[in-house]
Amino acid sequence: MKTEFKNWPQAHLLGIPVDCLTRQMLLDYLLDQRGRAGSCHLVTMNAEMAYAASQEPEIMALLQQADLIIPDGIGVVWALAQQGVRVQRLPGVELVEALFQLSPQKNLRLAILGSSPQTLAAFESQIPERFGDVELVYSRNGYFQPAEEAEIVAAICEARPDILFVALGVPRQEAWIARHREVLSVPVLMGVGGSFDVLSGQLQRAPAWMRRLHLEWFFRLLQQPSRWRRMLALPRFVIKVLRT
Ligand code: UDP
Numbered sequence: 001m002k003t004e005f006k007n008w009p010q011a012h013l014l015g016i017p018v019d020c021l022t023r024q025m026l027l028d029y030l031l032d033q034r035g036r037a038g039s040c041h042l043v044t045m046n047a048e049m050a051y052a053a054s055q056e057p058e059i060m061a062l063l064q065q066a067d068l069i070i071p072d073g074i075g076v077v078w079a080l081a082q083q084g085v086r087v088q089r090l091p092g093v094e095l096v097e098a099l100f101q102l103s104p105q106k107n108l109r110l111a112i113l114g115s116s117p118q119t120l121a122a123f124e125s126q127i128p129e130r131f132g133d134v135e136l137v138y139s140r141n142g143y144f145q146p147a148e149e150a151e152i153v154a155a156i157c158e159a160r161p162d163i164l165f166v167a168l169g170v171p172r173q174e175a176w177i178a179r180h181r182e183v184l185s186v187p188v189l190m191g192v193g194g195s196f197d198v199l200s201g202q203l204q205r206a207p208a209w210m211r212r213l214h215l216e217w218f219f220r221l222l223q224q225p226s227r228w229r230r231m232l233a234l235p236r237f238v239i240k241v242l243r244t
Contacts, residue, residue: 011085013076014054014244018045019068020080020087026070027098031106033187034162041066041177042190044092047075048230049170051237062174074214075234079241093195093205099163100127103134110135111159111186113152113176114142114167115196123200137161142168153180163188167196 008021021029033040043049043066053060063069070090071077077089103110112120120141127134138159140152156164164186166173173191181189197203205211206219221231 009085011080011083011087013079014050014240015060016045016050016053016063017069018076018080018087019070020085021070022088023090023095023098026068026090026095027102029068030099030163030188031102031108036187039181039184039186040068040188041174041181042068042070042188043174044072044090044095044191045069045076046073047079047237048073048233050076050079051233051240052171054240059171059174062171062178065178066174074216075237079237082241092190092192093198095190096165096192096195097199100131100134103136104132108135108163109137109159109161111138111156111161111164112136112167112196113138113140113156113164114169114173114192115194116143116202117141119196119200119202122202123196126200138164149180153183156184156186161186163190165190165192165195167192167194169193 006019008019008025011018011020030040030042043063045063049059053063071080071087072090072092074089077087080087099108099110102108115123120139124136124139127136138156138161140155144152164184166177166189168176168191170191170193173193177189177191194203198205203223206216210216210219217231217234221227
């Protein structure tokens with residue numbers, strides 16, 4: 001079921017709706033989602049994902065069924081600026097961190113599906129010191145067989161989280177959410193890619209000076225050179241936006 005409460009502007013990028021709201025508006029909206037009927041599938045979109053959607057109808061369909069799409073990367077912010085639309089960049093990893101910070105004070109029940117066992121163990125061991133008394137009601141690594149899915153869905157339903165972070169990579173996590181959202185009836189479902197790898201310290205985030213120069217993508221390439229092929233989507237995205 002799609003949520004319909006939106007009192008902010010939407011822009012369109014390569015046929016994809018993008019929600020233009022501030023970080024505080026988004027956090028308030030996600031917290032209030034507990035009191036609304038239905039679930040909210042939040043996508044934090046970067047240029048790579050937008051380009052993939054423009055090329056592959058299955059990915060476009062996944063984005064079209066999402067309720068909120070926000071700009072995760074500078075590429076999306078830049079592309080919208082080409083149309084005269086100014087939006088705040090809202091990196092998924094920062095949202096995840098903010099929601100963990102809010103959990104004790106707002107009684108937010110959180111759940112994680114995905115990431116490696118090492119990442120999850122490292123992250124969970126850091127929770128008490130970093131975030132305090134977080135209600136992490138479910139966590140499971142992302143290396144499971146299709147036959148285990150029914151049991152995973154049942155366990156998440158039983159845990160009754162307010163927010164489920166799905167860390168299976170793009171677009172698998174979006175497809176997983178789309179497939180199970182009705183049965184899960186979790187208020188907020190969010191694909192978070194490698195966020196827990198970064199938050200646990202297994203993968204480093206770019207230093208502040210590189211982030212300021214919008215070179216986060218370059219730092220990522222240095223850390224994971226095997227991503228170079230995937231990152232060819234970035235120049236293709238730029239060309240496509242300039243031609244549209
Ligand atoms: N992952 C997983 N199960 C898998 C494959 C990947 O849980 O079968 C996790 C992986 O450990 C990593 C995340 O999914 O934490 C994907 O991270 P990536 O940085 O590739 O995310 P993307 O850029 O695709 O959003």
